Amino acid sequence: MPATGTFDTMPRSLPYPLRTLGEGLEDLDRRLFDAVAESPSPLLDLTMRPLSAAADHSKLWMLIGAGLGSSGSLSMRRGAARGLVTLGVTSLVVNQGFKRLYPRTRPLSTGVPLSRLRRQPTSNSFPSGHSASAAAFAIGVGLENRTAGYLLAGLAGAVGLSRVATGAHFPGDVLAGFTLGAGIAVAGARVIPAVEDSRALIAEPSVENLRPDPDGAGLVVVLNPASGDGSGARVADELRDSLPAAEIVELDDDSDIDAIAADAAARADFLGVAGGDGTVAAVARHAIAADKPLAVFPAGTFNHFAKDIDAVNVASSIESFQAGRVARVDVVWLNDETLLLNTASIGAYPDFVRARSRYQRRRIERPTATMHAVLKVLRDSSPVRVRIEGRPVTVSYFFLGNSVYGAPSFLPGRRTRLDDGVLDVRYLEVGHRNATTRLLASWLGGRLRNSTIYRELQAPVVTIESDEPFRVAHDGEAGNLHTRARFRVGYRELRVFGTSVV
Structure with a gap:
């Protein structure tokens, strides 16, 4: 029929x-x-x-x-x-x-x-x-x-x-x-653009296989109990159960983290850190100085670096340490003094992150919250007048990442490599007519790279200067004021334990 x-x-x-x-x-x-x-x-x-x-x-x-x-x-x-x-x-x-x-x-x-x-x-x-x-x-x-x-x-x-x-x-x-x-x-x-896994020709990963004691002998972990709203204490218990031979050094409010990390790196076979991105960066500089492999145990709020080396939780970090696979990843030096693992920003990016978080706390879906935050920052933030590699620009938003972050967009995604040897720089220029409308049209139309408002570059060294001090926020920290900020890639300087680091 x-x-x-x-x-x-x-x-x-x-x-x-x-x-x-x-x-x-x-x-x-x-x-x-x-x-x-x-x-x-x-x-x-x-x-x-x-x-x-x-x-x-x-x-x-x-x-x-x-x-x-x-x-x-x-x-x-x-x-x-x-x-x-x-x-x-x-x-x-x-x-x-x-x-x-x-x-x-x-x-x-x-x-x-x-x-x-x-x-x-x-x-x-x-x-x-x-x-x-x-x-x-x-x-x-x-x-x-x-x-x-x-x-x-x-x-x-x-x-x-x-x-x-x-x-x-x-x-x-x-x-x-x-x-x-x-x-x-x-x-x-x-x-939310998809991540492009291969935007440049990258050398093969630098990987070595060690044989650490499965009980953690020779591992010294610098742990911040206050990180992640107090989750560091729970991480300490988990480490003691799974790696009973490891030494755990707990920080307190009065601790000199640089002195403690330097001492731990000098006497450890393997250096460990449990805390947020700021704590990880502070310990990582001493792991580089001592050329000791670093085991990262996530204990912060966001743990961006830990996630990108596949240390999504303490259990996976312990498995990575016991497996003994170590890879070399990049770091970033700010004025050859401050170590960065993830990102730095000036201008509106910190305001954007805070605005998006506020919208999400109101139970607004992430894409909608992102759009609201972008519009708010474009409307309310104060631009910063700087010189990027000698070129005078006034920026409303400036993002710098350690290695390439996701697809072209002023909303960076996640990075798939941490050893590509470049800084990922993205910024928005002000002073253009109908800037918001033109920017959103380029973004939604997939032609962001052709926009005269959005700029991006990848380079091993980037220098920013200004006649007036500007604040450089980095790795979740408010950062300091500078009139000259020189960012340089430390190419594969840090050795880290991880299962799919690069």
Whole structure:
């Protein structure tokens, strides 16, 4: 029996050519449905019903996302996060938006083989939510890891086919679902650009394999109990349980961290640090001076450096130490005195971070909070007049990173290498007409690098000067005032334990 199913909201007042075209497309849709759903194929009978059921409520994609998220590949973990977030947004848009706006009855499944039939959904047929979720997840993952994206695209196509073969949807519903899911994934990449893993030719990682005692003999850990709102004390207990032979030196409010770290580095075979980014940077300079490998145990609030060397928690850091894999990573020297591990900024960037945090505390989603914070900073922040490599500029925002951070954007992502030998500099110039509108148009259009407002450069040394003192914030610290700030890469100077450091 031929399938039926129409758009209940198709206007009767449409001009004759458009109405004829719409009726022709509906007829084609029904004929394609009949050709697939009633096809006497043993392969379809065997596979389509289980595949369609597996994709119910996105169970299939959540399971795959969990697998990707637990893999050793950073790009796969990023892909899993992007794919699942995109899937969630797509499900909301499709089920609470388009299915209400464009009601369409489900096809009659009289001719579909019994081996494929499932309980017919009661929601509207247009568009296919299964197909939209499949496309959103596959493309979301593929934006971060191309190989995984190609494989998932094939699986997504099979899920779309299963919705027709089991009699749940017309082919047009599936095609519309694919289009919506893909569109939302691409739009998400405009708001939060995917990380580009290879923007420059980088030498092979410098890696060595040591054989530390699994109980931690020879390891001296400098620990800040007050870091991370007091989580340092919990980290100390975990270290004592897992590395009983290690020595733990706890800091207090009156401790001279430089003196303690220097003493620990002099007598340790392996130096360790437990604290936030500021504490890690203070100890890292002494690990470099003594040429001792550093084990980083995250105990701060954000732990950016620890996350980027794959020390996502204390347990993973302990495993990395016991495995003995050490890699050399870059550091940054400010005026050859202050060590930076992550980022430095002048102008509006510290204001942007604080504003975004305030919006997120109001339970605003991160992309929306980011946009609000950008607009607030562009509207309210005071620009800074400096000379960057001798070129006079007035900047409203200035970011400098140790190694390249993510894709081109004034909202840096995460870095995938910490040993590329360059500083990643991004800044916004003021003094242009309609700057906010032009900047947002370039950003959303994917042409940020062509903007005359946004600038970026990568170099091993960058010097900033000014006639008036300016504050340089770095690694979560407020920093000091300078009239000259010279940033220099310490190329692969720091040896760190990590499983996927570079």
